[in-house]
Amino acid sequence: MEGNQHASEEAHREPRVLVGLGVLFVLVIVGEWTAFEILRPDRDYTRDYVLTLLFNGIPALGISYTGYWLRRSDIEVDQYRRVVAWCLGGMAAFLSLNLVIIAIWPADHFIENLGWARGSAVYAACGGLIMGVIEARAIKRARVAEREIARTKRVEAKRQWLGYMNSLLRHEVLNTANVIEGYSELLLEEDTNDLSADRLEVIRQQSRNLSEVINDVQVLIEATEEGHELETVSLSDVLNESVVELRAMDETVDVEATIPEDVFVRADRLLPRVFSNLLQNAVKHNDSAVPRVSITLATDADTAVVTITDNGRGIPEQKRETLFEGDTRTSNHGLGLYLVRTLTERYGGAVELRETGPEGSVFTVELPRVQRPSARRSQEKETTGPATRTVEIVQEMYERS
Numbered sequence: 001m002e003g004n005q006h007a008s009e010e011a012h013r014e015p016r017v018l019v020g021l022g023v024l025f026v027l028v029i030v031g032e033w034t035a036f037e038i039l040r041p042d043r044d045y046t047r048d049y050v051l052t053l054l055f056n057g058i059p060a061l062g063i064s065y066t067g068y069w070l071r072r073s074d075i076e077v078d079q080y081r082r083v084v085a086w087c088l089g090g091m092a093a094f095l096s097l098n099l100v101i102i103a104i105w106p107a108d109h110f111i112e113n114l115g116w117a118r119g120s121a122v123y124a125a126c127g128g129l130i131m132g133v134i135e136a137r138a139i140k141r142a143r144v145a146e147r148e149i150a151r152t153k154r155v156e157a158k159r160q161w162l163g164y165m166n167s168l169l170r171h172e173v174l175n176t177a178n179v180i181e182g183y184s185e186l187l188l189e190e191d192t193n194d195l196s197a198d199r200l201e202v203i204r205q206q207s208r209n210l211s212e213v214i215n216d217v218q219v220l221i222e223a224t225e226e227g228h229e230l231e232t233v234s235l236s237d238v239l240n241e242s243v244v245e246l247r248a249m250d251e252t253v254d255v256e257a258t259i260p261e262d263v264f265v266r267a268d269r270l271l272p273r274v275f276s277n278l279l280q281n282a283v284k285h286n287d288s289a290v291p292r293v294s295i296t297l298a299t300d301a302d303t304a305v306v307t308i309t310d311n312g313r314g315i316p317e318q319k320r321e322t323l324f325e326g327d328t329r330t331s332n333h334g335l336g337l338y339l340v341r342t343l344t345e346r347y348g349g350a351v352e353l354r355e356t357g358p359e360g361s362v363f364t365v366e367l368p369r370v371q372r373p374s375a376r377r378s379q380e381k382e383t384t385g386p387a388t389r390t391v392e393i394v395q396e397m398y399e400r401s
Helices: 002-039 046-070 077-104 110-189 194-223 235-249 271-284 336-346 375-380 386-400
Strands: 231-234 254-258 264-267 292-299 303-310 350-357 360-370
Touching (some): 002 046, 002 110, 046 077, 046 110, 110 194, 231 235, 235 264, 235 292, 271 303, 271 336, 271 360, 336 350, 336 360
Parallel strands (some): 254 292
Antiparallel strands (some): 264 360, 292 303, 350 360
């Protein structure tokens, strides 16, 4: 606490010097005017000092204003002293030079020499102040550039590590989980007692869960990569494909879908993961005799809103606040909903748990809507368009199942 107070005092000290210096110059001018009016009542100094206030007083007030402005500028606090040093140093150097000149070649009258010295001090202080501000801003730009370079290096190093982790998960951990699952399935096909079968079933299910987590982590790594370009994607096609995959995953699910055609959003090939995760959760955490899932796509001029409703057991109140946070300690939804939120925000949208209770839950995904791409652009992307993405999506889903 004391350290912060001391830092605050340090930050205000130098600007106060500038404010006081400008005010001092104005007081000196007014003091000269008053003194000469008293000492020389036979002469009217009003006209001379009105001009002095105009040509010296206004720059002096500018010095004071700079002290006030400095605390509100983007100049860093440690540069305040440099600015003040330029101001005082410039004033001292230029004033000393002019005092030497005045001593060698003085003007005819004392008041003229006094005005000469005062004017030199005021304008030298202003000039030094300008140089100090320019230098402080240059240092600020150099520091910003250095920080940007350091940040770029950190980002690049982070991307390399994420790439390494992605490769490690894919080629080592995921392959190992698949081997464990495969051998457990082979053993289950053999004649085993009930106890062994139960334990093998646990091993197989845990292997599948591990594979799902690894897949979600891989998608999260890809989703956090910078510079990934978005393109126009048919939300209608993505939802229709998700419905087909949901029905293929579990034939007992009663699926209702209201999906208008030709609704497009800005996204990438990861968009289907948003809805596959929501739909899988709607079935996976559903204890109803007949799981029911409803998918509705509503649009207006600017947005597309997808509503997913299920008849599951609902989400406990204590888990709702961390539902999209990816905290597996407080939510049995794992990374799935965290991935949904990450991808949705990546596309400029939002996901929300609208309702939940014993009769089911309602999730909404809102995304900015865009116009349908032109026919020419669609033809140019035909080789890597929706058909190719559909194959990739289906392949990913079958790998997860």
